[in-house]
Amino acid sequence: MVHTSYALLPLFSLVAGIVANPVYLPPPLHIPLTRRANNRNASVERFASHAEHLRAKYGWSNSTLAKRQGKTVGVDIIDQAQDSSYIGTVSIGTPPQSFKVVLDTGSSDLWVAVADCLSCGQTPTFDPAQSSTLQAVTSNTGNTQQVTIRYGSGSVQGTLAQDTVSMAGFTVNPQTLLLVDRMTSGLLDGDVSGIMGLAFEALASTNAVPFWQALATDGQFSSPEISFWLARHLDDENPPDEQSGGVMTLGGTNSTLFTGDVEFVPLTTVGGSPTFWMLEMTGATVQGKTVSIPTGDAALSAIDTGTTLVGGPSDAVKAIYDAIPGSNPVPSMSGFFQYPCSTDVQVSFAFGGKSWPISSADMNLGRISSDQCVGGIFDLTLGSDVSGGGGNPTWVVGDTFLKNVYSVFRANPAAVGFAQLSDAAGGSSGACFSVCGRMA
Ligand SMILES: *[C@@H]1O[C@H](CO)[C@@H](O)[C@H](O)[C@H]1NC(C)=O
Numbered sequence: 001m002v003h004t005s006y007a008l009l010p011l012f013s014l015v016a017g018i019v020a021n022p023v024y025l026p027p028p029l030h031i032p033l034t035r036r037a038n039n040r041n042a043s044v045e046r047f048a049s050h051a052e053h054l055r056a057k058y059g060w061s062n063s064t065l066a067k068r069q070g071k072t073v074g075v076d077i078i079d080q081a082q083d084s085s086y087i088g089t090v091s092i093g094t095p096p097q098s099f100k101v102v103l104d105t106g107s108s109d110l111w112v113a114v115a116d117c118l119s120c121g122q123t124p125t126f127d128p129a130q131s132s133t134l135q136a137v138t139s140n141t142g143n144t145q146q147v148t149i150r151y152g153s154g155s156v157q158g159t160l161a162q163d164t165v166s167m168a169g170f171t172v173n174p175q176t177l178l179l180v181d182r183m184t185s186g187l188l189d190g191d192v193s194g195i196m197g198l199a200f201e202a203l204a205s206t207n208a209v210p211f212w213q214a215l216a217t218d219g220q221f222s223s224p225e226i227s228f229w230l231a232r233h234l235d236d237e238n239p240p241d242e243q244s245g246g247v248m249t250l251g252g253t254n255s256t257l258f259t260g261d262v263e264f265v266p267l268t269t270v271g272g273s274p275t276f277w278m279l280e281m282t283g284a285t286v287q288g289k290t291v292s293i294p295t296g297d298a299a300l301s302a303i304d305t306g307t308t309l310v311g312g313p314s315d316a317v318k319a320i321y322d323a324i325p326g327s328n329p330v331p332s333m334s335g336f337f338q339y340p341c342s343t344d345v346q347v348s349f350a351f352g353g354k355s356w357p358i359s360s361a362d363m364n365l366g367r368i369s370s371d372q373c374v375g376g377i378f379d380l381t382l383g384s385d386v387s388g389g390g391g392n393p394t395w396v397v398g399d400t401f402l403k404n405v406y407s408v409f410r411a412n413p414a415a416v417g418f419a420q421l422s423d424a425a426g427g428s429s430g431a432c433f434s435v436c437g438r439m440a
């Protein structure tokens, strides 16, 4: 017996290339070698076949490797109502029924409206009777399970079920989801039928493993990441209700959509496992000057594609508008502020070392009177004491901010990363980098 031979070199280089995944490192190869001088070619071929046998045995053959390496797939996003919501398409059941769902990194449940749904408007609905793979989820006593999911903007109620769910060529079977038969009126707009929660299982009202997390755990992603470019249509003249809204990449990043490095900031977790995609906000600037914002528990920020604006703790939001000359609370909108429309407002937020500017276009939600415009950062906590927030986010950092960066939600090691958008993705507001500067 010998332990190595020139015929095995390709296998060793393969192992060296994937040494980052130590779980499947094969043991040293033991290949019987009977070298016969006049039959050298035959024994060389035998090495190859032994090597392939060992590859298959230890999971390194072409087919298993392809599975383990997983995929990275871009999903076209739909921008609804001028950056109000960012939508993707999901298929549920057999044969598949297709629905538009809000892509929401601020929650963890998947749900879809079903026929006869109360207060669901004209939204297209899932018909469970048409799916041969649908299973009810019952309790120990055999009853169907009713679940309520509460959001910042309302709630939904329905029955737990399991079915085959697919998005962009990825499939989870079975995926637990909520079949919603009642919701707060106005929770969804237009032809959107549900929400795809993209945060962690610990936050799920259905107690189900979220679709994305099932894929990441199963090794179906190249990297355990979901990445976003969210396009901006806030300023379009006569925009249609729905238009192309960027790209969500499942299983990695798309390098054509950002420039430079992604700055990853480790998630802040409370009690061990991650819930929200939560970071600590470490700084804010307005018109190029640092403003004082609360730290620690009062700086916990949910990075949330499913929220249109940015909400923050009262003191910080007041400090931001205090730094904008001529700004005032909007009398008719609790927690909102207005400022002279002629002011180009430049706000930036830092989470790690870098400070990321919000374009003045995203900050300005539009005119409320002849010369006053409403700002996209609002008071979330309305004077509550946030000093001992118990780990709840006091900031919800939504699309007003996220349109200005390429964002990467990484499960392991758990972090959110930001990078500058490439020109192909509309660019980050380059002018602001020189005005706001980057914090050291
Ligand atoms: C071994 O392979 C070489 C190169 O492919 C070839 O020229 C030679 O004829 C082969 N010998 C035998 C015994 O098959």
Ligand SMILES: *[C@@H]1O[C@H](CO)[C@@H](O)[C@H](O)[C@H]1NC(C)=O
Pocket (backbone or CB within 6 Å): 062
């Ligand atoms: C495995 O993949 C490599 C590279 O893609 C290819 O050259 C080789 O022929 C494949 N081997 C088999 C047995 O399919």
Ligand SMILES: *[C@@H]1O[C@H](CO)[C@@H](O)[C@H](O)[C@H]1NC(C)=O
Pocket (backbone or CB within 6 Å): 072, 073, 074, 247, 249, 254, 255, 256, 257, 424
């Ligand atoms: C990356 O994004 C570009 C621009 O949207 C797109 O054309 C390309 O297909 C994407 N690549 C992948 C692998 O998704």
